[in-house]
Amino acid sequence: MLRLMTSQTVQVRRATIDDLPKLVALWRLEHLPAQHLETRFKEFQVVEGAGGELLGAMGLQVAGQEGLVHSEAFARFDQADALRAQLFERIRTVAINHGLVRLWTQFSTPFWRTTPFEPAPAELLSRLPSGFAGGSQPWLFIKLREEPPPASMLDKEFALFQEAERESTQRMLRRARIARAIAMTTVVVVFGLIAVLMIVFMRTRR
Numbered sequence: 001m002l003r004l005m006t007s008q009t010v011q012v013r014r015a016t017i018d019d020l021p022k023l024v025a026l027w028r029l030e031h032l033p034a035q036h037l038e039t040r041f042k043e044f045q046v047v048e049g050a051g052g053e054l055l056g057a058m059g060l061q062v063a064g065q066e067g068l069v070h071s072e073a074f075a076r077f078d079q080a081d082a083l084r085a086q087l088f089e090r091i092r093t094v095a096i097n098h099g100l101v102r103l104w105t106q107f108s109t110p111f112w113r114t115t116p117f118e119p120a121p122a123e124l125l126s127r128l129p130s131g132f133a134g135g136s137q138p139w140l141f142i143k144l145r146e147e148p149p150p151a152s153m154l155d156k157e158f159a160l161f162q163e164a165e166r167e168s169t170q171r172m173l174r175r176a177r178i179a180r181a182i183a184m185t186t187v188v189v190v191f192g193l194i195a196v197l198m199i200v201f202m203r204t205r206r
Contacts, residue, residue: 012047026057058071
């Protein structure tokens with residue numbers, strides 16, 4: 001449980017199907033495409049007031065290891081920044097728990113300039129998933145963790161590992177063949193010596 005600056009007791013949690021009518025009302029208040037967002041309500045985190053009312057909502061769309069923070073909506077303008085802070089922390093925690101590499105957004109309100117979001121350089125925009133619909137605002141991003149190596153590099157490393165294992169196995173087989181040859185030679189020599197000794201012994205007895 002958290003407290004707003006207005007001293008209201010609130011809860012930040014994931015949206016459920018029961019929240020949908022209240023979410024639709026919030027989206028329409030912010031002139032967001034409510035009909036489109038209805039089918040995506042599971043992407044949203046919400047702030048619930050003490051009386052069960054929804055004070056704010058914010059979406060997190062996931063594509064692979066990238067996340068898009070989108071469609072913020074608030075019941076009261078004077079509470080918006082306090083609610084943004086709580087929803088943003090909740091969404092960043094969810095993103096980290098899902099193993100996302102980056103968060104993206106096109107939010108432009110002053111609050112977002114106080115967060116770790118920064119303008120995305122041109123070379124990074126090539127990583128932006130095509131499913132992240134965007135407007136005319138510049139893209140901002142946060143790096144959450146180091147990016148894993150591409151699949152091609154993993155395949156190359158695996159191939160090198162297989163080759164090393166193959167060479168190690170071949171060396172072990174060569175050593176085993178040599179050891180077997182030495183053992184067979186030793187047996188032949190020992191039996192040969194025994195045969196010679198027996199012959200010498202028999203001749204000595206005669």
